[in-house]
Amino acid sequence: MSLKMMCDQGALADALNTVSAVVATRTPTPVLTCIKMSASNGRLELSATDGEISLQLALDRLEIDSDGEVLVPADKITQIIRECIDPTVTLESEGHALHINSGDSHFKIYGFDPAEAPPLEPFDDSSVDCTIPAGRLASMVARSLFAAAVEHTRYAINGVLLDREGKRMRLVATDGRRLAMASGDCQSDADPTRCVIPGKALSLIRRLASDPEAPVQISVAESRIMLRFGDADCPATLGSSLVEGRFPPFEDVIPRDHDKKVVFNRELLRSAIRRASLLTNEESRSVRMKFESSRVTLTSHAPEMGEAVVHVEPKDYSGEEMEIGFNPNYIADALKVADDEEITFELKAANKPGVIRCGRDFTYVLMPVNV
Amino acid sequence: MPIRRLAEHVINQIAAGEVVERPASVAKEVIENAIDAGATRIDVRIEGGGIDLLEVLDDGGGMPAHELPLAVAPHATSKVDSAEDLQHIATMGFRGEALASIGSVARLEIRSRIASDDSGSMIVVDHGAVEEVQPVACPTGTRVTMRGLFARVPARRRFLKRPQAETSRVRRVVRDLAVANPEVAFRLVSQERTMLDLPATNQRGRFIAAMGSELTDELLEVDQEREGIRVLGLVGSPATARPTSAHQVICLNGRPLIDRSIRHAIKEAYRGLIESSRHPTVALLLEVPPDRVDVNVHPAKTEVRFRDDRLVYSIVRRGIEAALAKADLTPAMRPTGGDGPWAPPAERALFGPRDRTSTQSKSSPSTQRFDVPAARAAMGTGTQAPEYPVEVIEAAQPVVQIHQTFLVTQDAEGLLIIDQHALHERVMFEKLMDRLDAGPLPSQRLLMPEMVEASSEAIEAVDSIGPLIERLGFDLTAAGPDVVAVHAVPSLLTERRVSIGGFVSDLLERAGELGSMTDTETAAREVLDMMACKAAIKAGDALTHREMADLVSMRERVERSSNCPHGRPTTLRLSIDELERRFGRR
Numbered sequence: 037m038s039l040k041m042m043c044d045q046g047a048l049a050d051a052l053n054t055v056s057a058v059v060a061t062r063t064p065t066p067v068l069t070c071i072k073m074s075a076s077n078g079r080l081e082l083s084a085t086d087g088e089i090s091l092q093l094a095l096d097r098l099e100i101d102s103d104g105e106v107l108v109p110a111d112k113i114t115q116i117i118r119e120c121i122d123p124t125v126t127l128e129s130e131g132h133a134l135h136i137n138s139g140d141s142h143f144k145i146y147g148f149d150p151a152e153a154p155p156l157e158p159f160d161d162s163s164v165d166c167t168i169p170a171g172r173l174a175s176m177v178a179r180s181l182f183a184a185a186v187e188h189t190r191y192a193i194n195g196v197l198l199d200r201e202g203k204r205m206r207l208v209a210t211d212g213r214r215l216a217m218a219s220g221d222c223q224s225d226a227d228p229t230r231c232v233i234p235g236k237a238l239s240l241i242r243r244l245a246s247d248p249e250a251p252v253q254i255s256v257a258e259s260r261i262m263l264r265f266g267d268a269d270c271p272a273t274l275g276s277s278l279v280e281g282r283f284p285p286f287e288d289v290i291p292r293d294h295d296k297k298v299v300f301n302r303e304l305l306r307s308a309i310r311r312a313s314l315l316t317n318e319e320s321r322s323v324r325m326k327f328e329s330s331r332v333t334l335t336s337h338a339p340e341m342g343e344a345v346v347h348v349e350p351k352d353y354s355g356e357e358m359e360i361g362f363n364p365n366y367i368a369d370a371l372k373v374a375d376d377e378e379i380t381f382e383l384k385a386a387n388k389p390g391v392i393r394c395g396r397d398f399t400y401v402l403m404p405v406n407v
Numbered sequence: 408m409p410i411r412r413l414a415e416h417v418i419n420q421i422a423a424g425e426v427v428e429r430p431a432s433v434a435k436e437v438i439e440n441a442i443d444a445g446a447t448r449i450d451v452r453i454e455g456g457g458i459d460l461l462e463v464l465d466d467g468g469g470m471p472a473h474e475l476p477l478a479v480a481p482h483a484t485s486k487v488d489s490a491e492d493l494q495h496i497a498t499m500g501f502r503g504e505a506l507a508s509i510g511s512v513a514r515l516e517i518r519s520r521i522a523s524d525d526s527g528s529m530i531v532v533d534h535g536a537v538e539e540v541q542p543v544a545c546p547t548g549t550r551v552t553m554r555g556l557f558a559r560v561p562a563r564r565r566f567l568k569r570p571q572a573e574t575s576r577v578r579r580v581v582r583d584l585a586v587a588n589p590e591v592a593f594r595l596v597s598q599e600r601t602m603l604d605l606p607a608t609n610q611r612g613r614f615i616a617a618m619g620s621e622l623t624d625e626l627l628e629v630d631q632e633r634e635g636i637r638v639l640g641l642v643g644s645p646a647t648a649r650p651t652s653a654h655q656v657i658c659l660n661g662r663p664l665i666d667r668s669i670r671h672a673i674k675e676a677y678r679g680l681i682e683s684s685r686h687p688t689v690a691l692l693l694e695v696p697p698d699r700v701d702v703n704v705h706p707a708k709t710e711v712r713f714r715d716d717r718l719v720y721s722i723v724r725r726g727i728e729a730a731l732a733k734a735d736l737t738p739a740m741r742p743t744g745g746d747g748p749w750a751p752p753a754e755r756a757l758f759g760p761r762d763r764t765s766t767q768s769k770s771s772p773s774t775q776r777f778d779v780p781a782a783r784a785a786m787g788t789g790t791q792a793p794e795y796p797v798e799v800i801e802a803a804q805p806v807v808q809i810h811q812t813f814l815v816t817q818d819a820e821g822l823l824i825i826d827q828h829a830l831h832e833r834v835m836f837e838k839l840m841d842r843l844d845a846g847p848l849p850s851q852r853l854l855m856p857e858m859v860e861a862s863s864e865a866i867e868a869v870d871s872i873g874p875l876i877e878r879l880g881f882d883l884t885a886a887g888p889d890v891v892a893v894h895a896v897p898s899l900l901t902e903r904r905v906s907i908g909g910f911v912s913d914l915l916e917r918a919g920e921l922g923s924m925t926d927t928e929t930a931a932r933e934v935l936d937m938m939a940c941k942a943a944i945k946a947g948d949a950l951t952h953r954e955m956a957d958l959v960s961m962r963e964r965v966e967r968s969s970n971c972p973h974g975r976p977t978t979l980r981l982s983i984d985e986l987e988r989r990f991g992r993r
Contacts, residue, residue, distance in 0.1 A: 189908045190857075212853050213901060289854050318902045318942070319842050322849045339845040363851060363898060387852065403852035405898050406880075 039075050039104025039129040044097045045138065048125065049117045051082055051093050054243045054272075056110040060086035071113060072153045073127070073134075074105035083156055084110060089237045090156045090275040106134045108147035116143050159264045159273050163255040166200055166224035170241075170265060171248020176207045177238045179218035179373045179398050184235050185211035192281035195232040198261075200224060207238075208286050214366050214402040215289055216373075229256050232283050237261075237276035244272050290401055291389050294382035296355025298327060300348070302379045302394070306371040308348035312336045313364035315344040322405035323364040327383070328357050336364070351378065360386045361405040367392070370400040426508045429567055430457025430556060431576035433513075435663075436505035437551045438584050441465035442661070444549060447607065448592040451581055456573030456597075458556050458564075466548040469521040472528035475540050478517065479532050481507040506551075511535045512563065513556045519549040534559050578602055579653070580663075582617050586690050587658035589613035614641050614690045618654055622647060622688065627733070629691070631726030636695050636719060638726045642673075643688030645680040645731075645970065652686040659693045659700065659711055666711065669693075672720045675929055676727035679836075679936070679967065681974040691723065806955040812946040816959050821982035828946050829971035831958055836939035836972045837965045839899075843878065843931065849898045850880035856892035857907050861915040866891060868918035875931055876914075879938075883911070891915060903942040910941060936972040 052071065060068040063086070071084045078100060083092040106129045113134070117125060122139035129135070132150075136143040177196075185193040188211065197208040205222045208215065244265045245252075253264040259280075265272040312323045312334040319338070326333040330353075334346040360383060371379065374394035382391040392400040427433055434451060441449050444467030454460040470478060481504055509515050510532030520527030527545035531538040557564035567573060574597050585593040585605050589612070595603040605616050615622050625647045629640040643654075655673065657664045669691070677687045701712040713719045806816040814825040842848060861869075866885050869876065876883065880897030893911050900910060917933055944950065950958070962968045962978065971977055987993045 186904065187906070189906060210854060212855065212857065212907070213851055215854055284855050319838065319899050320849055321898050321902050339842055361849070363901075389852075389854065401854065403854055406850040406852065406895065407847070 038102060039073070039106060039127065039134075040102040041075050041080065041098055041100040041128075042124055042126045043080065043095065043099070045117060045120050045123055045125050047095060047097045048080075049114075049120075051095050052110075052114040052117055054240070055082045055084045055091055055093055056114045057240060057243065058084045058086055058089055058091045059110040063087075066109075067107060067148055067152050067154065069109055069111070070107045070148060070153065071110045072105060072107045072150055073113075074150070075100045076103045083153070085154050085156060087154065088277050089234065089240070090154075090273075091240065092156060092273045094271050104129050105150040106132070106147050107150045107153050108134050108145055112145050116145070157260070157262070157275055159253070159262050159275075160255055160257070163257055164253050165226045165229050165256045166205065166222045167251045167253050168205060168220065168222035169248060170245035170250045170252045172220045172222075173252050174242045174245035174248070175375070176205070176218040176220050176397075177241050180207040180209045180216045181235055181238050182209070182369050182373065183211060183214055183216035183400075184209035186235075188212070190281070190284075192232050192279055192283045195234050195279035195283075196238055197230065197232050197283040197286065198256075199228075199230050201228040208283070209235075210284065210286065210289075213363075214370075214400065215286060216370065217286065217290070217399045217401075219397045219399075230283075231256055231261060232279035232281070233261055234276055234279055237274065240274055244274060289389070290399060291382075291384060291391060294384050294391060296327065296358060296383040297353075298332065298350045298355075298381040298383070299352040300332075300350050300379055300381065302371055302374055302377060304348055305379065306368065308334055308346045309364050309367050309371065312344050312346045313368070315342045316364060317341060320407075321363050321365065322361045322407055323367075324359060324361045324407065326357075326359045327353065327355075329353050355383070358383060358386065360390065361407050362390065362402060363405055366402045370398075370402070374398050374400075426505055427512055427556075429576065430461050430573050431580045433457065433461055433509055433553055433556065434463065434577050435580045435584070436509070437461075437463040437553075438581065439662075440505070440551075441467055441549065442584070442588055442591060444468045446548065446591060448594075450594045450596070451577070452596045453574065453577055454598060456568075456570030457577050458567055458570065458573060460552070460554050461556070461577075462550065462552045464548065464550045466546070469527070469548050470517075470519040471521050471524065472540055472542070475517060475519065475528055475530040476537065479506045479510050479515070479530060479537060506532075509553055510537070512560050513558065514554045516552040516554075517549065518543050518545045518552075520545050520547050522547045574602075583656045583658070583663035586614055586617050586656045587661045587663055587692065610639070610690075610692070611641060614656075618688060618690070625688075627730040629726045629730045631722050631729065633722050634715075634718060635699070636693070636715075636722055638691055638693055638722050640689065640691035640726070642690075642727050642730055645677065645687070645974065647688045648677070648681040648685040648974075649688060650685055654688040655686060656690045657693070658691065659695060659702070660697065661692075662702065664693075664711060668716055668720050669723055672723040673727060676724045676731065677974070678929070678932060679972045679974060680731065680970055683973060685974070689727075693719070693723075695719070804959070806952070806959050808950055808955055811949050814950075814955055814959060818980075821980055821984070821986065824979045824981070825959065825962070826946075826971075826975070826977055827948070827950065827955075827958065828943055829975050830962060830968065830977040831943040832939050832971045832973075833968055833977055834958070834961045834965050835943050836935055837967070839935045839939060840932075843935070847878045848880040850882065850895045851898040851901045852882070852895040853893065853907075856886070856894050857911070858886060859891050859893060859908055859911045859915065860889055861891050861912065863888060865915035865918050869915060872918060876934065879931070879934055881911075881914075897938065899938060899942055905941045910937070913937060932972070939972060 055071050059070065063069060068086055071082055074081045078096060080095045080098055080100070081092060082095065083090065116136055120138035120141070125136060125138040127134060127136055132147045134145050134147055136145070180196055184196055188194050193210055193212065199206045199208060200222065203221050203224055204219060206217055206219045208217045210216070241263070250266045252266070255262045260275060260277050263274045265274070309323065313336065315336045315338050316322060317338045323334050323336045326335070330349070332348050332350055334348065335344065337343045370392050374392070376394045379392055379394045382393065386404060387406065389401050389403050392402070426436060430453065434457065438449055438451065441463060444465060446465035446467035448466050450464040452460070452462045506515065506517070511534065514534065515532040516529060518527055518529045526542050528540050529543040530540045557567065578595060581593055581595045581603055585591070585603065589610050590607050592607045593603060593605045594601065603617070605613060608616065611626065614626070622643060625644045626641045627644065629638060629642055631638045652670065655670070657666060657669050673687060673689055681687060695713065699714045804816050804818070806814050808814055808827070812827060814827055816823050816825070869883055869891065880895065881893070882895035883891050883893055886892035891911065893907060896907050900907065914934060914937060917937070968977060
């Protein structure tokens with residue numbers, strides 16, 4: 037059976053771009069670098085996996101003359117479709133090869149036997165844990181994933197913890213020096229869930245949440261999580277194996293005994309931190325923050341480079357005066373994703389963690405730098 | 408078996424086990440006697456590695472006939488009279504057991520004549536049996552001849568090595584004693600072949616003659632004195648380091664010595680200038696008042712006990728450091744021809760001396776080829792690399808990165824090849840050292856302590872260097888018999904995404920290895936070195952033009968930029984002069 041179809045160049049290019057983010061980059065197994073394209077029932081399904089994470093996307097803005105499937109290298113097909121200048125492209129298979137025609141150009145790329153593609157698990161409707169709007173989920177990912185560790189020996193913290201109890205879902209990430217927790221409401225009747233999701237799987241969510249209102253169904257099985265994106269235009273199923281290992285007991289890390297509370301305008305603080313961090317370097321990456329009732333003074337000092345003093349006026353301050361040092365990048369990271377106009381800074385002592393809060397849905401714990 | 412008092416010759420055989428181990432130890436005892444006897448020339452002749460024959464001829468004072476039987480009797484000596492004398496021993500031998508011991512395990516012949524007698528006399532001890540003294544014709548002085556060592560003690564004979572190996576040990580003993588006593592002429596002949604011929608000279612001349620003429624321009628003088636203890640010596644530039652410590656002679660009051668603590672002090676002084684697997688070429692003469700050192704620790708007297716060993720350690724280390732610092736930090740004072748490489752001919756020709764006058768007189772280009780394997784070896788391991796003084800590279804010189812590992816640029820002298828990791832590591836290291844002077848390093852606290860397994864020695868070592876690692880930004884506490892909890896780490900490490908667990912675990916392992924030998928400065932250098940290594944760019948990292956230019960320009964601003972903190976070279980130079988010769992332009 038040979039595949040033959042014509043489709044919209046832009047829609048196909050977008051879809052391929054998303055799916056090709058899944059494939060493995062360095063692998064001795066060529067089929068793990070491929071995208072499988074199957075046309076049937078008037079839809080084209082694109083799927084890829086790196087062996088751990090899998091993604092299936094469906095497209096219907098196309099005309100299928102003949103059903104069929106091909107397995108072709110992800111980078112080549114994606115580059116070719118992206119570069120095509122005609123609004124439509126036609127694809128036609130010949131054995132394991134694929135012909136691509138678009139306006140004045142013709143391509144033939146050699147693929148593999150589609151039967152060699154690793155089988156993908158279907159979404160299991162019976163094990164749905166919860167449902168959450170795609171936009172909310174994507175925003176929670178944005179407010180947590182940045183704090184996850186990279187290639188840490190404690191594998192669990194290279195992922196993000198999904199913790200759901202009742203209708204409250206939390207995503208928690210830490211690299212051992214700061215911890216970000218994003219919360220949001222969801223629909224669920226199931227028992228509480230706790231699992232650790234690889235960062236790479238979560239980074240795909242933002243691309244898939246094109247319709248923020250579309251619901252995302254999440255099902256969690258023993259070692260695998262599946263997310264079904266109900267976007268009408270472009271329904272997708274993302275699957276990922278879970279990260280093994282115990283995520284550290286994050287609740288214990290979030291301090292509750294603060295006695296100083298400072299409210300800032302987020303943009304004001306963000307800009308002040310940015311300015312103060314200009315005179316820090318790798319060896320001295322820290323900004324000292326001196327909290328007084330009417331103002332907060334940020335100072336930085338890098339030997340051989342110079343010093344900076346930046347004043348920023350808090351909206352509100354309660355508690356005694358104190359001084360504490362932080363890595364400015366860690367504060368900036370949090371201020372970038374916090375989306376309210378105001379943030380609060382909670383402090384206890386110079387050697388105790390500080391907490392940045394933004395509304396009730398974002399909590400960020402960061403450890404100080406001692407100078 | 409009932410308890411009995413052992414016969415004299417059995418006692419001597421047992422004692423011999425301590426003093427007489429192999430031909431080299433016999434040579435040492437007998438030569439030391441010769442030196443004590445005031446010899447100005449000592450000839451040593453051996454056959455079969457000294458096992459078949461070992462003969463020492465000196466022109467010292469000699470012994471009268473009636474003293475000969477005493478000389479071979481145990482605990483008979485002319486050097487010590489009372490127990491009090493042991494407190495200030497100025498002679499080399501004093502225990503009075505050497506000759507008796509040798510006589511009990513070999514055939515020993517001693518011929519001796521004092522200047523005032525017309526003829527000499529001879530005594531023979533054949534495996535413990537002392538024969539009558541006979542008159543014999545001989546020159547003034549003493550000739551000690553030993554034949555058939557352990558011939559009748561097969562158990563001991565089995566432990567001897569092949570003659571070549573024993574020969575080289577004898578050679579080492581003679582060499583070391585010769586370095587310690589330059590005013591005495593030495594000669595060593597083995598199987599009729601002259602192995603050493605060292606006329607009386609001064610210290611420098613003797614050291615060069617004994618260690619190799621290549622050292623001529625490579626020696627730095629050490630002279631340090633404190634509280635009555637003086638260290639005099641000659642130390643080789645880092646380029647003269649060798650793979651073994653065989654080129655180190657340490658002498659205490661004229662006596663060659665094996666002392667781990669002094670070896671360590673030497674090694675520490677060269678830290679960062681040579682690779683840790685290599686050993687500098689060093690001759691050190693320690694002058695310590697006899698009452699402040701106990702040489703009567705071991706019969707072979709190669710080990711001693713200093714009353715203030717910390718002081719000796721520190722004088723040796725500071726002395727060498729001062730000598731090296733002077734040479735390194737004031738390049739203008741270095742002789743222009745002398746900073747060329749210390750390398751075998753192939754590499755020497757490749758990265759030759761920069762002094763034009765000296766190169767011109769060298770062999771013609773046609774006899775030399777560009778030796779690729781040697782060049783690669785020199786670049787890869789850098790073991791034979793030349794060391795150049797800090798040079799100013801003019802700004803805006805083009806820099807090229809090759810294989811994402813080396814940078815190639817030029818300076819006034821020629822072509823420079825830079826190992827990007829090695830140079831950046833040195834730059835980071837010096838920056839960190841400076842940074843540490845300015846105050847403690849910023850320390851990033853951790854949300855949850857990271858647990859690292861460690862040996863109990865390592866945990867103890869951490870306790871001893873606690874204040875230091877705190878200054879560096881670590882907060883470590885023992886969390887169990889073999890676990891350390893990491894509460895904070897230098898923020899530099901987190902900035903460079905260095906794995907904390909792995910780093911601390913390496914650190915603890917190093918701390919355990921160094922153990923109690925570690926003073927804070929050593930430990931600081933060790934830890935900063937590790938931090939610099941982890942934080943520096945690696946081989947394989949692509950660099951932008953700007954980064955390359957910055958790195959190269961840092962070379963001139965940083966001290967000791969010629970070598971990375973591990974002692975590997977950062978830069979090799981192919982001189983313009985050399986290039987011109989290679990291309991037949993001159």
